[in-house]
Amino acid sequence: MTAQIIDGKNFAARIRGRVADHVARLRDERGVTPGLAVVLVGDDPASQVYVRSKGKMTKECGMESFEYRLPETTSEAELLALIAKLNADGAVHGILVQLPLPAQIDAELVINSIDPSKDVDGFHVSNVGRLATGQRSMVPCTPLGCLLMLREHCGSLSGLNAVVLGRSNIVGKPMAQLLLSESCTVTIAHSRTRDLQDVARRADILVAAVGRPEMVTGDYLKAGATVIDVGINRVERDGKNRLVGDCHFESCASVAGAITPVPGGVGPMTIACLLANTVTAYCRAHDLPEPEGLTA
Numbered sequence: 102m103t104a105q106i107i108d109g110k111n112f113a114a115r116i117r118g119r120v121a122d123h124v125a126r127l128r129d130e131r132g133v134t135p136g137l138a139v140v141l142v143g144d145d146p147a148s149q150v151y152v153r154s155k156g157k158m159t160k161e162c163g164m165e166s167f168e169y170r171l172p173e174t175t176s177e178a179e180l181l182a183l184i185a186k187l188n189a190d191g192a193v194h195g196i197l198v199q200l201p202l203p204a205q206i207d208a209e210l211v212i213n214s215i216d217p218s219k220d221v222d223g224f225h226v227s228n229v230g231r232l233a234t235g236q237r238s239m240v241p242c243t244p245l246g247c248l249l250m251l252r253e254h255c256g257s258l259s260g261l262n263a264v265v266l267g268r269s270n271i272v273g274k275p276m277a278q279l280l281l282s283e284s285c286t287v288t289i290a291h292s293r294t295r296d297l298q299d300v301a302r303r304a305d306i307l308v309a310a311v312g313r314p315e316m317v318t319g320d321y322l323k324a325g326a327t328v329i330d331v332g333i334n335r336v337e338r339d340g341k342n343r344l345v346g347d348c349h350f351e352s353c354a355s356v357a358g359a360i361t362p363v364p365g366g367v368g369p370m371t372i373a374c375l376l377a378n379t380v381t382a383y384c385r386a387h388d389l390p391e392p393e394g395l396t397a
């Protein structure tokens with residue numbers, strides 16, 4: 102079998118188009134513009150690239166972009182003071198603090214200081230609890246992107262066996278909650294799971310988010326499974342730097358029914374869903390109808 106490629110780059114462009122349409126309607130009908138504030142602390146090269154893309158795409162969708170670049174030596178108190186200012190700013194409807202943060206800053210404390218209604222990353226403990234209990238919440242961008250791709254590719258997910266490899270707060274746990282709310286039968290597997298291949302081979306949907314380059318090979322898969330590869334791993338091959346997923350693409354594509362590539366799969370959906378979450382946050386804050394098809 103040769104798997105169908107789920108093109109995240111193309112899908113993300115369509116999501117951004119829908120966000121832009123909604124933003125244009127808000128501007129034309131109400132004269133308002135949603136705003137997203139992104140805070141970067143330090144000089145992590147990958148984070149700098151992601152933050153630049155977030156600002157550029159926010160503006161391309163017609164929204165207001167506020168960028169804060171703070172030095173590596175920024176103290177926790179300084180960052181908390183900036184967040185308090187953004188929480189109180191009526192022009193800011195979404196706040197995102199780029200991760201990872203430097204070691205002197207407690208990321209959990211910082212995330213939980215963001216107003217939950219502006220927490221477009223969906224990492225605040227209140228949003229995490231709301232998602233887990235089936236209440237309306239802000240949903241983390243990467244799992245939301247995976248869910249939107251799965252819905253488009255599979256249609257109804259009800260009754261399917263879903264295996265999530267990885268238990269991080271950012272991807273694995275919220276992904277499992279989202280699949281559960283779609284009525285999947287969900288297993289969360291991780292580095293200590295016994296007979297991991299056997300567990301994975303039961304999956305109709307496999308989401309790989311373990312952060313280990315090409316760990317999942319074709320023999321982890323049921324024939325025809327839908328594979329969502331969340332991994333973004335930089336490796337050196339033949340003297341060149343390459344980006345690979347958590348799945349070994351060629352062997353998985355020969356068994357799966359459909360698979361996301363790396364790059365060009367889940368990654369682009371993360372930023373598209375951040376923009377979608379910003380519009381959603383605006384609409385919720387102003388009791389307006391939410392954009393269709395851009396929420397969980």
Ligand SMILES: Nc1nc2c(c(=O)[nH]1)N[C@@H](CN(C=O)c1ccc(C(=O)N[C@@H](CCC(=O)O)C(=O)O)cc1)CN2
Nearest residue numbers: 151198199200201222242364365366367368369371372
């Ligand atoms: N506050 C947050 N921090 C981080 C998040 C997050 O969701 N919120 N996620 C990641 C980084 N990230 C966005 O911030 C992100 C990662 C990857 C991509 C992407 O488009 N990847 C491309 C490849 C790009 C490359 O060459 O490096 C792809 O997969 O095709 C976008 C956003 C950690 N921090």
